[in-house]
């Protein structure tokens with residue numbers, strides 16, 4: 001028997017706060033939330049609560065609106081799912097189109113970003129990816145490492161990295177000044193210091209511009225027209241032996257996903273051909289689906305890769 | 312060629328089970344998402360598209376929303392393939 005939602009939420013006050021907010025505006029989402037929490041093991045549930053605590057702080061007094069925007073975002077995603085399964089491709093394929101429809105529309109972006117914040121807690125593949133990151137990266141990361149995160153968005157991974165990795169420093173880059181601002185404010189709200197923020201296009205990196213020990217890209221590559229060129233470019237700011245963490249969803253239609261990867265092998269090949277050697281990887285299907293089944297049904301899977309920069 | 316509704320029912324049950332990845336489960340005209348754990352809004356989209364492909368038909372967004380009972384889907388396919 002699947003446990004009930006209230007059983008799953010017992011002893012998890014922050015997750016409960018967020019679930020209550022969502023169910024108030026979207027009672028029909030209960031079955032999804034129940035399933036999504038029931039597939040998580042103990043460490044992943046602990047990570048869920050950790051992320052939820054941060055999301056509650058970030059949400060502040062806007063939780064009700066954020067919950068509405070989560071529902072709105074899920075509706076947009078369902079439209080994209082329909083297109084994806086009908087046509088076998090993402091609806092938009094150029095940055096220009098995504099920019100015109102999504103990035104340049106402030107009202108759209110606000111709702112979308114709110115939606116993605118809650119997805120960070122409620123979509124099991126997102127929490128599994130975070131769990132993979134915090135389990136696997138410490139195994140390879142040296143002491144006092146210098147971290148670079150590209151496109152930190154809601155800032156949760158950057159926040160938790162600053163809190164737990166004993167870093168010498170952290171840098172955050174994004175091509176969008178609005179996003180940079182948002183991440184900076186998020187980190188302030190969370191009370192985390194030690195990160196430097198800058199507007200930077202990762203396609204334009206000169207060799208030796210900076211040397212990082214760990215570069216993190218979570219949910220960035222699928223937004224790019226040429227992710228291989230981006231990875232090759234990033235290689236320019238990494239020393240030989242530095243690590244790359246990538247989290248990229250496959251078969252995952254979204255309004256601003258323009259680069260379709262369909263298999264785990266696609267992702268590994270992308271990273272390898274950009275000059276990295278894969279050290280470990282994990283694949284987490286939405287709602288804890290078995291990988292084989294998710295691939296057959298073309299259900300979204302988050303693929304996480306840790307790779308080392310070759311010479 | 313018009314197919315009998317019961318033939319259609321059997322064929323669409325097969326598609327349903329394949330899309331939802333379920334085997335030992337009885338599907339009737341009255342079955343809704345509440346009865347099948349795997350039937351959520353996203354698998355509903357995949358079910359619709361699988362049916363569209365099989366019968367070379369297309370559902371409008373409003374139709375997709377309104378098809379809640381399994382039987383509604385069978386009826387809608389029957390209507391579209393007879394038109």
Ligand SMILES: C[S@@+](CC[C@H](N)C(=O)[O-])C[C@H]1O[C@@H](n2cnc3c(N)ncnc32)[C@H](O)[C@@H]1O
Pocket residue numbers: 116150151152153154173174175176179200201202203217218219220223224
């Ligand atoms: C979806 S967000 C990632 C959010 C967060 N990391 C997460 O895991 O949910 C992708 C970010 O990548 C940024 N981005 C896209 N192209 C870029 C580029 N060429 N250089 C730097 N950042 C870029 C976007 O502005 C956006 O803020």
